[in-house]
Amino acid sequence: MKKILFTGCGGQIGSELVLAFRNVYGSENVIATDLSANVSRELLDSGTFVQLDVLDKESIVNVIDKYDVGSVVHLAAILSAVGEKNPQLAWNVNMNGTVNIFEIAREKKLEKILVPSSIAAFGPDTPKEMTPQRTILHPTTMYGVTKVAIELLGDYYNHHYGMDIRGLRYPGVISHKTLPGGGTTDYAVAIYFDAVKKKSYNCFLKEDTMLPMIYMPDCLRATLELFQADKSRLTCATGYNLAAFSTTPAEMAESIKKYMPDFEITYSPDFRQEIADSWTNSIDDREAREEWGWKPEYDLDRVTKDMLAEVGKKQFNLTQTT
Ligand code: VAH
Numbered sequence: 001m002k003k004i005l006f007t008g009c010g011g012q013i014g015s016e017l018v019l020a021f022r023n024v025y026g027s028e029n030v031i032a033t034d035l036s037a038n039v040s041r042e043l044l045d046s047g048t049f050v051q052l053d054v055l056d057k058e059s060i061v062n063v064i065d066k067y068d069v070g071s072v073v074h075l076a077a078i079l080s081a082v083g084e085k086n087p088q089l090a091w092n093v094n095m096n097g098t099v100n101i102f103e104i105a106r107e108k109k110l111e112k113i114l115v116p117s118s119i120a121a122f123g124p125d126t127p128k129e130m131t132p133q134r135t136i137l138h139p140t141t142m143y144g145v146t147k148v149a150i151e152l153l154g155d156y157y158n159h160h161y162g163m164d165i166r167g168l169r170y171p172g173v174i175s176h177k178t179l180p181g182g183g184t185t186d187y188a189v190a191i192y193f194d195a196v197k198k199k200s201y202n203c204f205l206k207e208d209t210m211l212p213m214i215y216m217p218d219c220l221r222a223t224l225e226l227f228q229a230d231k232s233r234l235t236c237a238t239g240y241n242l243a244a245f246s247t248t249p250a251e252m253a254e255s256i257k258k259y260m261p262d263f264e265i266t267y268s269p270d271f272r273q274e275i276a277d278s279w280t281n282s283i284d285d286r287e288a289r290e291e292w293g294w295k296p297e298y299d300l301d302r303v304t305k306d307m308l309a310e311v312g313k314k315q316f317n318l319t320q321t322t
Contacts, residue, residue, distance in 0.1 A: 001070070002069060004029060005031045005069040006018050006072075007033050007034070007072070008033075008076030010040075010043075010178075011075055011181065012175055012179070012183075015043060016178070016220060020224060022047055027046050027047035028047065031069065033063065035052070040178065048067070054074070055100065060101070064110075070110060070111045071112040073227070074115040076093065077093065077143075080144070080272075083141060083142045091145075102165065106163060111164065112164045112227070113166070114166050117147045118170050119170070119172075121144055122279055123137065123138035124278050127280065131282065133284065133286070147239075154166075166226055169240060169283075172185025172211055173213075175215070176192070184205075184275045193311055195311075199264065200265065201253075204268060205269055205276050207267055211246060211248075211281070215303045222294055233291050241288060242288055243282065245300050246282040249265065253265040258301065
């Protein structure tokens with residue numbers, strides 16, 4: 001089979017999605033790349049890794065030719081919080097990197113491109129509750145602007161060139177293997193690490209900030225399901241709404257207290273509060289459910305139980321080795 005190329009494999013989602021794809025397609029068929037060589041040992045030991053800058057079109061072409069790549073999972077991006085600190089960098093990486101991937105896919109007639117969108121595509125005038133698939137997309141972050149632009153550009157390439165570009169509007173992703181970098185939903189990961197480490201957490205969002213979330217196992221399965229879905233059934237290829245559950249920092253704290261009664265949370269909202277307030281509270285993902293069978297398996301309490309157990313193991317290993 002032709003190989004599957006990943007960009008951004010060192011990120012929170014990429015570091016686990018590469019391994020999930022290698023389990024399904026075979027390690028030899030999944031080429032992992034990132035701008036940084038600082039990727040997990042597990043990823044390096046399980047298959048080919050290449051350091052690659054998505055802004056360097058010639059280097060991307062060389063990798064695609066060398067490994068006979070047929071599909072690309074393009075994850076390299078600057079996320080919402082970092083993007084607000086450096087909007088021009090976010091535009092450059094997110095847009096020009098994606099244009100490089102789309103243009104190469106067009107020129108080389110690649111089979112399939114998967115590029116994630118995000119709930120960050122929604123803005124203050126998007127319906128807040130059960131946000132529909134087809135809705136108002138006026139984001140107020142540069143990250144969100146790039147995600148809407150990528151959805152529209154992918155639709156154009158699909159329509160105009162008959163390509164197969166797909167994407168998911170990821171909610172906040174909760175995981176324990178690789179800490180997220182530069183996102184607004186990162187609190188939902190840090191709360192578990194601090195709960196285990198310090199039995200307390202100082203949250204950078206207000207207690208009642210409701211955001212859609214998904215646990216990494218569900219995120220990986222949804223991505224594989226969309227990647228493998230029958231193209232003829234997909235009506236909103238580049239930006240499927242995806243949801244598992246919605247929660248607030250206060251609800252997460254209550255969930256943690258079921259397992260750690262003495263856990264304490266405090267709140268110090270920062271610039272990320274304005275970003276979070278611009279996004280929606282809950283998502284209607286009926287199209288994903290109807291068109292490619294999406295169904296989440298993790299709710300908040302199941303996530304909390306698993307996260308505390310897995311983060312606790314890390315903490316145990318750390319204390320054991322120090
Ligand atoms: C961020 N984790 O916070 C990302 C995500 C839904 C938000 O795209 O920027």
